[in-house]
Amino acid sequence: MASAGSNIPWPPIEGIISDLDGVIYRGSTAIADAVEAFTGWQKAGVPFCFATNNSTHTPEDVVRRLSGCGLSIAPSQVVTSAVTAAELVRTRYPHLTRIYVIGAPSLVTAMRDVGLEVTEQRPEAVVMGLDRAITHEKMRIAIEAILNGAVFIGTNPDLLLPMASGFEPGAGATIAAVTAATQVQPLIVGKPQVPMIETALSRLGTNRASTVMIGDQVPTDIQAGKRAGLVTVLVTTGVPTRQDPSLMAPDFIVSSLREIDVSAARAAQPRQRRA
Template structure:
């Protein structure tokens, strides 16, 4: 994919919404150009908020990781798919609603914090995130519950996740299998849907026309940004770009966040 980063075409940047894995770091390794760019934005008073499809870490976990890379952030700077999923369930269901959870402890904690009951007995909702301890039995329980009427919700549709040495299957790979078996279309919480983007905009208090959406995946990050009306920037430090004519293309394609004029 050809890089597009002509300085004269960039909007005035007054706020930034950004993905994390593949943009700020890969696995446990920081992407130094990105870290330095966010440090520049912090010094310049440009607010930013991170939106992550990864439900395996809480906002506190993300803050600790970013602080370790030298970024001065708080939990107000982080919107996770786990917390957003719990909020969306509560918008439609009362406290005590039965929810079957496939995912990490952070997703289970978000569901519990929202006063929802985690159970595999007659759940009204099945919520699926990345589960590195997935088993056939978990998939069976999920499919059976959905066929009995439970709503299927996924924290995100990511098929691939970048790692320091390559890639691994994402939550979307497992979600796709369950949806196919139960023959239903899941409700997606994270990107490419705009739920987290809208939450981040509320926290930033910036106008859409002057806020960037930065990500490394066209099917998720870029589509979410475009749907929310933001200038969307693809950085090629994460998952290899997907050329799909059915998807909206990014406004800019860069290889380093330092190519964004406001970061200089």
């Protein structure tokens, strides 16, 4: 693990996958160094994609927010846990068509965008994300469907989400309740699992060995990157995390994204076939 300020050379960087909150912005405030770094990489032709566990925003929402920060990107450069969940249902369970959704409107939209029917009637899969309007009845429908054999998918395992006044329960909290009631483990698509990273890699078309995963959280971002076989960079601009020796450590630690050297990037050369 190379710490910020070390003289250890960076490996060739062909593409970048990055988290958003804590990396590009903190709450409503943009992180100037990060916006500057991504703008420079964009001008240098280094492809990048953002991967976020947040299922309550569409890629278009993220594009608008980043535009306000001074970074112009396309919706295809954003992979959310909602989009990943929808694509996973379509590819892994192509025979399923009826989906029951507990989550924000963006999660419903993601399902419909790939041709799935969102319904309470005999659902073949239950997809759960953050739902700030969660009710006992919604959970009852989900539990009954899962006990009847519906596939159980969760967007992300985050138990707590930071707020100005403290914390609120995340998607992982309600997913855990349904898991406890059904004794069925869900398929989680968000970090620290790899489905969302694989989706981002497919968007980039880069070789995973020379693709970097940037994040501010070791338990989610870094573990996902490590499991996917990427070079991992922890940036210390987000919420501090406790040291946990059971977790895989990042390859590099930086205090600013400007420390990442992409001079060896192969963006201008023909890309290797992704491993």
